[in-house]
Amino acid sequence: AQSVTQLDSQVPVFEEAPVELRCNYSSSVSVYLFWYVQYPNQGLQLLLKYLSGSTLVKGINGFEAEFNKSQTSFHLRKPSVHISDTAEYFCAVSGAYSSASKIIFGSGTRLSIRP
């Protein structure tokens, strides 16, 4: 079984500042890792995913994340945030090599951007 911990429930940052949203996972098997974004009153949208290969993954809207197997982390970063990045961000994990493996979500981090 897998689990995900998002260490920060809320992260306030100023516009154009860099941001890092932290995510740690646990699993006894190889994993796939995901970051989803949820804008107010909307469903979840996939930001980026790690399946295999390069540990630095680039996603939409200028976000990137780095898979660190030794630290079991998958932190999300953006060098300069915009007001439009205000949303809830969910880290998620699933078992690798199985399309039927279910996705386990973290509790979310609310990113608020101050002008």
Next chain:
Amino acid sequence: EAGVAQSPRYKIIEKRQSVAFWCNPISGHATLYWYQQILGQGPKLLIQFQNNGVVDDSQLPKDRFSAERLKGVDSTLKIQPAKLEDSAVYLCASSGTSGSISYNEQFFGPGTRLTVL
């Protein structure tokens, strides 16, 4: 391509009443998921269908929740009777076959926000 459709978007009911939610997945997607997202938490999988068969319903409270996908396309999730703790957003997602045997991206609908009074 049209996304995952859900209705209604909002529903307010009193406890012990029944309620049903509808989901129409992306055309051609064989796998359909229902998630429950309680305020302040991440989504939790309730049930997963592959075509019209159930793959995983281990976290579905079967004494009050039921779901069906009779023709392998759209799906209905029902709660009967509802409890206060069922207040949540119910998300539907679907995934297809991308050619990969190990990963199929899930696409989410906008959700139905249920308030039980």
